[in-house]
Amino acid sequence: MQIGVLGTGMVGTTIGTKLVQLGHDVMLGSRTRDNEAATTWVASAGTGAAQGTFADAVAHGELIVNCTAGVASIEALGSARSADLAGKTLVDVSNPLGFPDGTPTLSVFGTDSLAEQIQRALPDTRVVKTLNTVNHLVMVDPSRVPGEHHVFVCGNDESAKATVVDLLEGFGWPRESVIDLGDITASRGVEAYLLFWIRLRSVIGTGDFNVRVLR
């Protein structure tokens, strides 16, 4: 599949590499066409890896993965042509994390969420939130955490969620490890979860952890 990955940080390059390994044709998008991190990534990721602007990557992808910093996501997506976004599935793995006074917090919270902001900004795009509750390495290799553990999806479009569950399965997430939290407003919960994750990360001393929901 042709996939546009937005963001050249650890999340974008890690997901981009995994998608290339899975045989997809991936364009990594950033502010500028000659972004250095993207150039390095293209050189190492091999055949199937390309780079471009956010707009280029969106035009390239049948599916888009938003790996930009959450606080910059709306702007990044705004630079793409609306016609290139319409009807497509956009996987949002980002978190609206900021450090206003050196302390981690979220720029949107409670009665709204970043994924909802994106969905409102792009009403013709099918936004699915997932993977934002684990670190970039676990995202594409859930076996780094032993045992059964869960990943969450939410979004307003059932077929887009089904596509994303297929993608997650390709990343190594068994189908039964995916919990569908319903519509895109569930992003409020999984984004808020980040503050819990950050503290756990600091206590555990590694990002190789996740939760299993027991009932």
Add this chain to the structure above:
Amino acid sequence: MQIGVLGTGMVGTTIGTKLVQLGHDVMLGSRTRDNEAATTWVASAGTGAAQGTFADAVAHGELIVNCTAGVASIEALGSARSADLAGKTLVDVSNPLGFPDGTPTLSVFGTDSLAEQIQRALPDTRVVKTLNTVNHLVMVDPSRVPGEHHVFVCGNDESAKATVVDLLEGFGWPRESVIDLGDITASRGVEAYLLFWIRLRSVIGTGDFNVRVLR
């Protein structure tokens, strides 16, 4: 032990009953001395159960458990005499949950938390946050959820946390199921977690669930 439980809702009465069953001498505190829910509770909980105002319950307890609605906690604690709170351990199980436009959100979030507000308001009291990540029934009977799952504690005073871990053990939480998240600022994470919990609750259809941290 003499314990003051603040709040006569489901959490307060459930925890109060468990504490009475464990042989503690419990006073349930509320705004008024003749609170109807408290009267009903005293009649059913049996020997070791009493009722009073918030100030009475605080004076009664060697240990205090805050089970008031989070948005009312500071006011409830403010009605107690400072001397009756000084040096005591206060277990905060509440969440600063509100529904400003019918939607669940938190009244404090990100760079602050309810438990920190309480700790600042009561600098001579040893605040420990715990149990706010599970529903009232699971709080005092973790075996309602099958398998190994976790509860979190945080606070600035190590001996107060040790007291709380003993209390949790009495409730049925094995010592190894308690994860110490560090100082009271970790409340930001466990309180934010509530928005995730609320959505999971709605999808799962019961409050009998919890998470296990796998690493």
